[in-house]
Amino acid sequence: MEKHDKDTIWAALLHFGINMWCDQPVKAYKDYSPEDLAMLASADHLRFDEDVWRRVTGRMAEVGMNMIVIDVGEGIQLKSHPELAVKGSWTIDRFRAELGRLRKMGLEPIPKLNFSSAHDIWLKDYSRMLSTPEYYRVCEDVIAEVGEIFDRPRFFHLGYDEENWKCQRFCAYAVVRQGDQWWTDFLKISGFAEKHGMRPWIWSDYAWDHEEEFMRRMPRSVLQSNWYYGTHFESSKNAHRVIRCKTFGRLSDAGFDEIPCGSNYESDDNFGTLVAYCGKTVAPERLKGFLMAPWFVTVPSKEKKLLDAVNQVGAVIKTRA
Numbered sequence: 001m002e003k004h005d006k007d008t009i010w011a012a013l014l015h016f017g018i019n020m021w022c023d024q025p026v027k028a029y030k031d032y033s034p035e036d037l038a039m040l041a042s043a044d045h046l047r048f049d050e051d052v053w054r055r056v057t058g059r060m061a062e063v064g065m066n067m068i069v070i071d072v073g074e075g076i077q078l079k080s081h082p083e084l085a086v087k088g089s090w091t092i093d094r095f096r097a098e099l100g101r102l103r104k105m106g107l108e109p110i111p112k113l114n115f116s117s118a119h120d121i122w123l124k125d126y127s128r129m130l131s132t133p134e135y136y137r138v139c140e141d142v143i144a145e146v147g148e149i150f151d152r153p154r155f156f157h158l159g160y161d162e163e164n165w166k167c168q169r170f171c172a173y174a175v176v177r178q179g180d181q182w183w184t185d186f187l188k189i190s191g192f193a194e195k196h197g198m199r200p201w202i203w204s205d206y207a208w209d210h211e212e213e214f215m216r217r218m219p220r221s222v223l224q225s226n227w228y229y230g231t232h233f234e235s236s237k238n239a240h241r242v243i244r245c246k247t248f249g250r251l252s253d254a255g256f257d258e259i260p261c262g263s264n265y266e267s268d269d270n271f272g273t274l275v276a277y278c279g280k281t282v283a284p285e286r287l288k289g290f291l292m293a294p295w296f297v298t299v300p301s302k303e304k305k306l307l308d309a310v311n312q313v314g315a316v317i318k319t320r321a
Contacts, residue, residue, distance in 0.1 A: 009289025017073020063314025
């Protein structure tokens with residue numbers, strides 16, 4: 001990717017809804033504060049601070065970022081399924097006004113709804129109906145309506161990460177689709193996005209444990225975000241981390257378009273290193289940009305970490321100007 005490519009995507013993932021990690025209170029994670037543990041569990045109200053959101057998105061525009069991926073979750077009162085809303089979910093008109101504000105600042109808003117069984121608590125009872133006709137109907141309804149609210153964006157991020165037992169081990173209800181069933185559901189869900197004029201965008205970690213099958217069965221039309229949050233890209237004593245890093249190049253070699261994802265969740269040194277590494281390992285024509293995913297929710301206690309994430313992207317943009 002050329003340094004002066006004006007089409008390079010510089011994006012950040014920010015959260016409206018956060019009902020995605022666990023369906024009950026969690027006490028078993030080490031090194032989590034009581035506040036962070038509470039945020040992992042689903043709630044009947046929206047946990048979102050608009051003032052923090054405005055300051056962080058304003059800083060994104062200031063540093064030269066051009067895209068915001070919005071984790072919608074339970075954040076909007078959808079007409080098709082009002083039962084998915086919680087106390088404080090925004091009306092469609094209010095949300096659309098915010099999308100207009102973001103666009104005026106030069107930020108292209110992209111919707112994200114996570115359809116991984118590990119992160120779909122926002123679907124409420126429908127998250128316990130996977131692979132049924134009712135589930136498919138609801139999924140298409142919400143993809144179509146959210147796409148309409150966003151004015152048919154060019155991408156729709158469908159999540160699809162971490163569908164495994166480990167990531168659901170503290171949930172009251174856990175389910176993992178495997179083999180053909182995973183592919184049946186994924187192809188239906190991604191097909192809904194395409195049917196309504198949006199390119200599917202997903203996390204690529206299913207490839208870590210199913211590389212041959214992933215490269216063979218995944219449509220090349222699906223935009224990929226492999227993710228890695230560490231700092232050791234060239235070598236690591238952790239074999240699984242080596243696989244994660246090598247997946248950037250393997251996706252490129254297999255003909256997939258990519259927006260590699262980094263984060264300041266583990267390290268403040270990740271993002272710049274990620275950009276440099278992927279610049280060497282991903283074919284220029286396949287490298288569409290970069291995504292910062294802080295994984296800190298939009299509340300006052302996390303504002304500094306969110307701003308730090310944005311500033312780290314800004315520092316990289318500045319070096320490439």
